[in-house]
Amino acid sequence: MTPRSSSSATTRPAESEPAPKPAEPPKPEKPRTQVYAYQDPAAPPEPEPVRPEQTAQSSEPPASEPPRTAAQAPAASADKPKTEAPAQASPPPRQTAAKTEPPKPKPKPEPPIMPPPSSEAPTPPTQVARAEPAPAPVPASNLAAPTLPPAAQALANQAEQQRQSGDYTGAAASLERSLRIAPREAYLWNRLARVRMEQGQTVQAGNLASRSNDLAGSNGDVKRDNWRMIAEAKRRAGDADGASDAERRANAQ
Numbered sequence: 001m002t003p004r005s006s007s008s009a010t011t012r013p014a015e016s017e018p019a020p021k022p023a024e025p026p027k028p029e030k031p032r033t034q035v036y037a038y039q040d041p042a043a044p045p046e047p048e049p050v051r052p053e054q055t056a057q058s059s060e061p062p063a064s065e066p067p068r069t070a071a072q073a074p075a076a077s078a079d080k081p082k083t084e085a086p087a088q089a090s091p092p093p094r095q096t097a098a099k100t101e102p103p104k105p106k107p108k109p110e111p112p113i114m115p116p117p118s119s120e121a122p123t124p125p126t127q128v129a130r131a132e133p134a135p136a137p138v139p140a141s142n143l144a145a146p147t148l149p150p151a152a153q154a155l156a157n158q159a160e161q162q163r164q165s166g167d168y169t170g171a172a173a174s175l176e177r178s179l180r181i182a183p184r185e186a187y188l189w190n191r192l193a194r195v196r197m198e199q200g201q202t203v204q205a206g207n208l209a210s211r212s213n214d215l216a217g218s219n220g221d222v223k224r225d226n227w228r229m230i231a232e233a234k235r236r237a238g239d240a241d242g243a244s245d246a247e248r249r250a251n252a253q
Contacts, residue, residue, distance in 0.1 A: 007018040011024050049093050049229075095103065104164060115199070139227045141190075141194065142220060142221075143187065143190065143221055144221075144226055145157075145187060146185070146187050146188075148178075148182055148185060148188075149181055149182055151178075151181050152178045152181040152182040152185070155174045155175070155177050155178035155181070156174075156175070156187075156188060156191065158174045159171040159172075159174035159175045159178065159191060159195070160191070162174060163194075163195055163198070168195050168199045171195050172192060172196070172199075175188060175191055175192045176192070179192070184215055185215070186212045186213075186215040186216040186217075186219060186222050187212075187222060188207075189208055189211050189215065190208075190209065190212040190222055190225060190226055191211035192206045192208050193206075193208035193209040193212060193226070193229055194229065195234065196208060196234055197229055197233070202232070202233040202236045202237060203233065203237070204228050205233055206229070206233035206234070209229040209230050209233075210226070211228065212226050213226045213227070220253045221253075223249050223253050224253040227246050227247070227249045227250035227253070228246075228247070228250045230246040230248035231243045231244075231247045231250060234246055
């Protein structure tokens with residue numbers, strides 16, 4: 001056997017193993033954001049919320065720790081930061097203002113009590129009728145009624161009855177109706193003049209007597225009675241001379 005050549009006798013170098021990757025550095029923990037809630041100083045402090053870590057730790061049974069020496073106790077307490085409760089600010093004292101009583105209002109005077117208005121209508125004051133003086137008596141008359149138309153005669157008789165009973169208004173109305181039938185009868189004008197005289201209408205009575213004289217003609221009785229009524233009307237009016245002249249004419253008939 002031929003010996004192997006030196007070249008073949010050389011061994012292959014060993015393959016290099018890959019270098020181990022360096023360990024990744026631990027990622028830094030993100031700082032936790034602490035949220036502070038506003039707390040009124042005057043309000044009592046609220047209990048701190050229990051964190052889930054504390055609940056997990058509290059659930060685990062406490063591990064048996066070696067007893068701490070007296071030298072380690074203050075050191076451990078020195079490592080923990082002291083958390084002091086915020087001092088409660090005392091509320092400022094309230095200023096009590098002096099109470100000033102308002103002035104008492106003066107009592108208003110009470111209005112006078114008026115009686116309630118009555119629903120009845122007020123009664124008008126009673127007026128006392130003045131008694132009119134009775135007119136002076138009219139001279140008596142003895143005239144006889146002449147012959148007249150039947151209708152005028154009936155109205156004349158009715159007027160005489162009304163005059164004697166005191167119904168002068170009715171007597172005047174009956175005589176005026178009779179004069180429409182016999183307007184030129186002196187006797188009817190004489191009767192109407194006497195009714196107006198008894199009513200106190202002296203001026204109208206004198207005018208009616210004068211008209212009767214104009215229609216009497218030669219009838220002396222009617223004229224005499226008319227002049228007497230004219231004299232009475234003048235006398236009541238204060239005309240003494242006219243009254244005496246009328247009396248003189250009445251006596252001449």
